[in-house]
Amino acid sequence: MIAVDVGGTFTDVVSLQDGVVRTAKVSTNVADVHEPVLAGAAELGVAGSLVFNHASTHGLNAVITRRLPKIGFLTTEGHRDILDMGRVWRPAHAIMDPRWRRSFGDAARPLVPRYLRRGIRERITADGGVLFELDEAQARSELEVLRRCGVTGVAVCLLNAYVNRRHEERLRELVQEVLDDVPCSISSEVSPLAKEYARASTTVVDTFMKIIYSDYTGRLQKGLADLGFTGRLNFADCAATLVPAERAMEQPFRIVFSGPAAGTVACAHFGAMIDEPNLLCADVGGTSCDISVVTDGAPFVETTFELEHDLVVNALANDISSIGAGGGSIVSIGPSGEIEVGPASAGADPGPACYGRGGSQPTTTDTCLMIGIIDPESFAGGKVALDLDASRRAFESLDTDFDLGRRVRYAYEMGVNNIAQGVLNVAIKNGVDPRDYTLVAYGAAGPMLLPAVLDTVQCKQVLVPPHPGLFSALGLLSTDQVFTADRSLYTVLGPDAAPAIDEIYQALETRLWERLDPGAQVSLHRSFDARLVGQSWETPFVPAPGGTIDADAIGTMIGAFHETYETRSGNRFDTVPVEGVTFRVRAVVDTPKVSYPELPERAAGSPLIPTKVIALRHLGDGADQEAAVYDREALRAGDEISGPAVVVESLSTTHVVAGQRMTVGRHGELLIRKG
Numbered sequence: 001m002i003a004v005d006v007g008g009t010f011t012d013v014v015s016l017q018d019g020v021v022r023t024a025k026v027s028t029n030v031a032d033v034h035e036p037v038l039a040g041a042a043e044l045g046v047a048g049s050l051v052f053n054h055a056s057t058h059g060l061n062a063v064i065t066r067r068l069p070k071i072g073f074l075t076t077e078g079h080r081d082i083l084d085m086g087r088v089w090r091p092a093h094a095i096m097d098p099r100w101r102r103s104f105g106d107a108a109r110p111l112v113p114r115y116l117r118r119g120i121r122e123r124i125t126a127d128g129g130v131l132f133e134l135d136e137a138q139a140r141s142e143l144e145v146l147r148r149c150g151v152t153g154v155a156v157c158l159l160n161a162y163v164n165r166r167h168e169e170r171l172r173e174l175v176q177e178v179l180d181d182v183p184c185s186i187s188s189e190v191s192p193l194a195k196e197y198a199r200a201s202t203t204v205v206d207t208f209m210k211i212i213y214s215d216y217t218g219r220l221q222k223g224l225a226d227l228g229f230t231g232r233l234n235f236a237d238c239a240a241t242l243v244p245a246e247r248a249m250e251q252p253f254r255i256v257f258s259g260p261a262a263g264t265v266a267c268a269h270f271g272a273m274i275d276e277p278n279l280l281c282a283d284v285g286g287t288s289c290d291i292s293v294v295t296d297g298a299p300f301v302e303t304t305f306e307l308e309h310d311l312v313v314n315a316l317a318n319d320i321s322s323i324g325a326g327g328g329s330i331v332s333i334g335p336s337g338e339i340e341v342g343p344a345s346a347g348a349d350p351g352p353a354c355y356g357r358g359g360s361q362p363t364t365t366d367t368c369l370m371i372g373i374i375d376p377e378s379f380a381g382g383k384v385a386l387d388l389d390a391s392r393r394a395f396e397s398l399d400t401d402f403d404l405g406r407r408v409r410y411a412y413e414m415g416v417n418n419i420a421q422g423v424l425n426v427a428i429k430n431g432v433d434p435r436d437y438t439l440v441a442y443g444a445a446g447p448m449l450l451p452a453v454l455d456t457v458q459c460k461q462v463l464v465p466p467h468p469g470l471f472s473a474l475g476l477l478s479t480d481q482v483f484t485a486d487r488s489l490y491t492v493l494g495p496d497a498a499p500a501i502d503e504i505y506q507a508l509e510t511r512l513w514e515r516l517d518p519g520a521q522v523s524l525h526r527s528f529d530a531r532l533v534g535q536s537w538e539t540p541f542v543p544a545p546g547g548t549i550d551a552d553a554i555g556t557m558i559g560a561f562h563e564t565y566e567t568r569s570g571n572r573f574d575t576v577p578v579e580g581v582t583f584r585v586r587a588v589v590d591t592p593k594v595s596y597p598e599l600p601e602r603a604a605g606s607p608l609i610p611t612k613v614i615a616l617r618h619l620g621d622g623a624d625q626e627a628a629v630y631d632r633e634a635l636r637a638g639d640e641i642s643g644p645a646v647v648v649e650s651l652s653t654t655h656v657v658a659g660q661r662m663t664v665g666r667h668g669e670l671l672i673r674k675g
Contacts (some may be wrong), residue, residue, distance in 0.1 A: 001048045001592065003476035004037050005259050006056035007285070012473040013040030013048070016594050016599035024472045025651060033058050034216055038223040050592070053338045053476035054245075055236040055258040058216065059209050063256070066109045071153040072146035073112045073204060074139075074171060077119035077157065082200050083112055086310040103308045111204055111311075119140040120158070120171065128164040129339060132373030139171060144177040154179065155207040157187040157200040162488050165192070183210040190251060191314040193582055194488040196484045198304060202253055202314040205307070210251035217245055239301055240265040240475055241482035242591060247515055252316045257305060259472060261318040262290040264299045266475030267440045269593060270465050272297055274665060278437045280423055280459060283472060284446035287345040288615050291420050291426045292320045293437075300430060303529060303540045305580070306670040307535060316484060321429070323422040325447035331411040333364040333400050339410040341418060353394035354386040362398070366391035367411045368448055372627070373646060373655045408618040420453035427457075429541050434459040443470035447647075447654035451672045454660065464670035466596055475593035486584040490535060493558050493578045495551040501583060502549035508585040520589050530561050530581040532573055538581045539565050566607030596667040602636040617646055625658060632670075639664040642675060 004026060007011045013024040024568045026036040026041045033056070044051065054463020056313035062068055075082060084105045094100035101107040106114055119133035120142060146154065154175050165188030175184045184207040187199045221233060235248035238262035248255050260283065271294060279294040299615040303592050305317040320348050328351065342362060345354055351361035352434045354376070368374045371393050376386035395407050400412065427434045439459040441450035454462055465471055485508040491497040505526060509637040516522055526544035531537060542564045545553045558578050566572040602608065617624050627644040632654075635647070640663050643656035647670065654670055656662045661675040 001051050001053070001477050001594070002041060002044060002046055002666045003053040003473050004040060004055070005034060005262060005470075005473035005476065006037060006054070006058055007259060010468045011036040011040055013037070013044055014467070014470050014473045016477055016479065018029050019595065019597050021467060021474070021594070021596075022653070023467055023473075025149045027472070030061075033106060034223060036218045037220060038227065039222065041229070041654060042227055046224060047230075050231045051230060051234060052224060052229060052231060053234045053236060055240070055262050055472075055476055056218075056255070057259045059252070059256045059259075060307065061211050062112070062212055063205070063208065063311075068111065068208055069152045070113060070116070070209050071155060071204070071211070072143075072149070072151040073117040073200075074120050074142065074154060074156045075117070075600075076159040076215040077121050079196075080117040080119045082157075082197055083117065083204065084110065084114070085197070086201075087197055087312070089310050091309050102310060104311050111201075111208075112155075112185055114149060114162045114624075116146065118145060120165045122158060124160040124164045124167060124555055125379075126160055126163070128160070130164070130166075134167045134170055135168070136174065137173055140178060143174060147179055151179070151182065153183040153185075153207045153211050155185050155187075155204045157196070157203045159196060161188040162192040162194060162199065165189070183207060183214070185210065186193070188251065189224055192487045193314055194490065198312040198314050199311050205254035205256060205313055206251060207254055210249070213252050213255070214249060219250060221245070223262055231666075234481065236262055236476055237482075237483070238305060238313075238315045239299075240318060240479050242476075242479055243481065243483065245341055247483070250555070253313055255319060256307065256313065256315075260290045260320050260322070261299075262475030262476070262479075263290065263442060263472035264294065264320065265479045266465070266471050267292075267442075268294045268297055268299055268668070269475070269478035270596070270667075271438070271440075273596060273667060274669065275635065276438050276463070277461075278432070280427060280432075280434065280439045281438045282423060282439060282441060282450055283443040283445055284419065284441070285326050286444045286445070287324070287326045287347060288322045289325040289422055289443075290320050291316055293426060293430045295430075295432065301541070303538075306360070319430075323418065325364075325366075325415065325418045325422060326366040326443075327363065327448075329415060329418075330422070331364070331367065331395070331398070331407075331415075333398055337400060338402070339402070339407065339414055340412055341415040352391075354388065354391045355384070356387045356390060356606075360394060360397065362391060362394035362411065364411070364415045364445070364449070366394055367408055367415065367608065368653075368655075370408045371412060371618055372396065372614050373448060374653055375614075375629075375648065378648060382675075389402075400477070405618045416449055417456070419449055420456040423453060423457050423459075426649050434449060436460065438463050439597070440465065441654075442468040444469045444652050447652050447670070449655070451655055451660060452657050453673065454657070460673075462672040464652075464654050464672070466668045467651070469649075479593070480591045481589040483512050483515050483587040483589075484584065485509075488582045489580065491580050493530070493554055493561075493580055495554060497580070498549050498551055498554050501554070501580065502584045504655060505544070505585060506548060508548060508583070512585060512587040516587060523588050525586045525588065527584050527586075528557065528580055529584070530578050530580045532565075533577045533579050539568060540582075541584075544583070598666050599637040601638050601670045608635070608639050608641070610645075614646070620658070630657070632668075635664045635668070635670075637664055637666050637668070
């Protein structure tokens with residue numbers, strides 16, 4: 001099995017063969033993203049692999065940077081500005097800022113400029129009736145405008161189309177007649193859910209992804225075939241579950257945010273192996289720290305997520321919070337003369353000052369190099385030589401009266417504090433007590449920084465998994481293949497609603513069975529989103545019974561809603577009627593997963609000996625600390641190490657802080673606790 005996680009800076013590739021995990025890390029080529037994927041596959045040998053699982057931030061980066069194709073947007077006449085208005089929400093920091101503008105609005109960087117958003121004369125009522133028939137002549141006229149403007153795709157979202165799709169389907173036919181074979185997404189297929197704006201933004205993103213990924217997928221499939229790959233190509237969706245490539249291209253909006261989600265699934269899978277079901281997951285890379293929660297062995301899944309503030313996508317997604325804290329976070333001087341770290345990042349180009357690529361500002365990587373945590377000669381397996389003098393010059397260039405030692409020490413403490421606050425905020429948001437959770441440190445910079453937050457976060461322990469620098473890619477070998485179908489219907493749950501709900505579930509399950517391979521081992525899981533009558537927001541993922549939905553099943557659904565509502569909110573209102581909003585079915589196909597071999601114990605008479613002893617500078621009171629350095633490959637199950645210590649491996653470095661004790665687990669995981 002092979003998995004690849006395409007990031008903005010590096011493409012991580014892992015393979016699993018005969019229980020042995022092999023890894024490769026290739027620089028991402030933004031111009032031809034498929035090339036590093038194929039290069040990594042060739043390095044590890046893809047011929048004979050059963051599956052090739054793929055996650056990418058390629059589409060996400062295109063949205064963020066606005067390197068997007070030109071598309072048109074068709075909606076009901078009078079509502080062409082729905083994309084510009086969004087939900088009319090402001091982020092907390094901008095509530096009182098008169099200069100704030102929505103990032104995807106016409107005043108900033110619109111996804112679809114206003115002249116390409118056209119109103120169509122038609123109207124479907126909320127109950128699915130037709131108030132005004134589709135004016136086909138007027139629709140053709142608007143499509144002629146889009147043709148002259150040279151659009152390469154069209155998104156269609158008409159009001160109330162989720163209850164009656166007839167007008168949208170006819171519009172798609174007209175698009176093909178006038179604009180030939182351009183990609184066209186209609187909201188009643190992409191996201192047949194209530195709430196017009198979220199449905200519209202999801203359909204627009206789907207159109208972009210069809211254009212971006214169609215050519216990419218074709219090149220990737222051809223390249224893999226040339227390398228001898230004859231297995232199945234899967235794409236990961238936003239919940240890091242797998243979908244066959246040909247099915248993913250039918251609704252590619254689901255794969256726009258797949259990379260970060262894979263790390264959470266990797267944590268959940270590894271936690272199950274070592275009986276640690278409650279995890280705080282922190283992926284610290286070069287630019288950001290992505291934080292998520294696993295409770296009782298399952299990630300917290302949202303029904304929608306945001307690509308930017310208020311830019312909503314209706315897709316099941318692991319709940320992940322990102323902060324600007326990573327190895328490339330820039331150290332600067334604040335307006336009051338204080339040391340600040342991040343959220344700005346040096347990125348991959350020019351990168352930290354020590355990379356020698358023209359960067360002149362100090363970063364967190366420079367900080368750890370100055371302290372001595374990073375070895376300049378063995379960084380990245382010896383492939384990248386670091387310039388300690390360049391880091392020193394970068395710190396000396398800061399406009400402050402602090403001496404060099406305090407500049408470095410304060411930069412380290414601020415960088416660690418930023419991550420600690422981010423982890424605590426996520427724990428508070430999810431209502432969990434960190435003392436009951438293990439903090440998983442992964443990403444290239446995670447093991448280097450996260451053990452230092454142990455005292456602040458007060459979590460049970462810090463866990464550094466095997467291959468932390470490529471752990472998100474391993475998540476793609478830790479998940480199942482999942483197909484999801486959903487549909488909205490506003491209906492108060494009662495015996496009279498049973499026939500309509502039963503019809504929806506039967507239709508959804510029929511649709512899913514059509515997508516599944518004959519003979520596949522499949523389990524179907526029904527759920528629904530509902531609310532108390534009068535509420536504005538739903539409680540998602542309430543379990544629903546299988547079989548025919550009758551009066552008894554409706555009673556079961558009502559009881560399940562009140563149980564779920566009480567669990568999540570702490571309140572219960574049995575006397576208030578329940579209104580169903582969205583009904584959902586997930587088909588889970590069991591998929592082979594990565595297994596981590598058990599590490600042998602140390603042989604009698606073979607003591608653990610450090611490779612060398614180094615001095616860690618600028619920490620604590622400023623006095624140097626002697627720290628033993630160990631090669632991770634030389635560790636054995638049951639080994640114990642007292643901090644300060646450093647454990648090195650090819651793509652990451654673990655820093656065990658003074659006063660901490662590290663134990664090696666049975667699968668090679670590093671467990672760090674307060675000593």
